[in-house]
Amino acid sequence: MLAGKTALVTGSTSGIGLAVAQALARAGAKVMLNGSRPAADAEALRVELSAEAGVEVGYTQANLAEPASARALVEATIAAFGSVDILINNAGIQHVAAVDAFPDHTWDLLMAINVSAVFHTTKAALPSMKAKGWGRIVNIASAHGVVASPFKAPYTASKHAVVGFSKAVALEVAEQGITCNALCPGYVRTPLIEKQVVDQAKVHNMPEDRVIREVILAAQPTRQFVEADEVAAFAVFLCSDAARAVTGSVQLIDGGWTAR
Known part of the structure; x- marks a missing residue:
């Protein structure tokens, strides 16, 4: 389905990100993993996925709180595989606290990773996608990109921002063969x-x-619970040619949470 495509998945050495990376590799895409695992663990994961899926798999560490590092992650993917056709912005953090007790530095870090990194990786990847006239951007947001919960105000704000950013990017590149969607899982x-x-x-x-x-x-x-493999399957669909007309959308996979 995705043979010949290259995918970069941020935060992809565990959880949702790993499931998405595995699903993309099994669909035929070359995959660049990203995370903060020790080098030996990351290398073992890379080798295992490459052998299982029969595709090239790379691994690059990046401090996504730093704009230059986020951009360098995209550049490393292009250097290794020639392009970034698929960008999955999955990395994120959360901290639960009342607004008036929320640490300032944690707000800054949360926004840097959950929001600013999405901007920097997208900005860096778009020229490669535009050059090929094809691209898929899937931003893993959250049901909290649509609804709110108490004591999660910064996280909720960050995911609302990702949803809005996804819509705006989709409009900008709508005629260039590139789609951008927000995928919003529940728990x-x-x-x-x-x-x-x-x-x-x-x-x-x-x-x-x-x-x-x-x-x-x-x-x-x-x-x-929503299973990580279910989120991954949804992401692969959004990256396929079958989802050519799906862009600027907010795709919920939340067990009915936001239907209330």
Whole structure:
């Protein structure tokens, strides 16, 4: 489906990003991984994915809080594979606190990674896409790009910004064979969430299955986690020729959360 294409996936050594990278590789795309794993672990992951999918896979570290580093990540992908045809902006961080107790430096870091890095990687990748007359940008936002939750004001603001940015980029490149969409998952089963389940079970003194249904997934009507592989499959579709007319959209995969 994506043979001959090159994909850069930020934050792709675990969780959603890794699932997306794996799915793109299995669809035939060369993939540049990115993350902060130790070099040996990252190399093992790169080799494993390349062997499994039968495509070239690279790995580049980048401090996405730094604009120059975000741009360098794109440049490294172009140097390794010749182009960036697919850009998946997945890297992100979250911190939960009331607004009046939220650390200033954490706000700055969250905005740098969740929002500014999306701008810098997109800006750096667009010339390569324009030169080929084909490109796919998928920004992994969140259901919090559409609705809000208390004590997550900065994260909510950042994801709303990503949604708006995606729409504007889509309009700018609509006639150049490039699409840009925001993919907005609800609660996804990841190692980070699984740790939260354990912690919340202790806090609320209740079994983990009740924590999942009554605390973590209280806003998600299906009472089931979205699986990372489901998000990945959606992302691959958005990168395919079948999604040529899908651009500037907000694609929700949230178990009905935002239907309320």
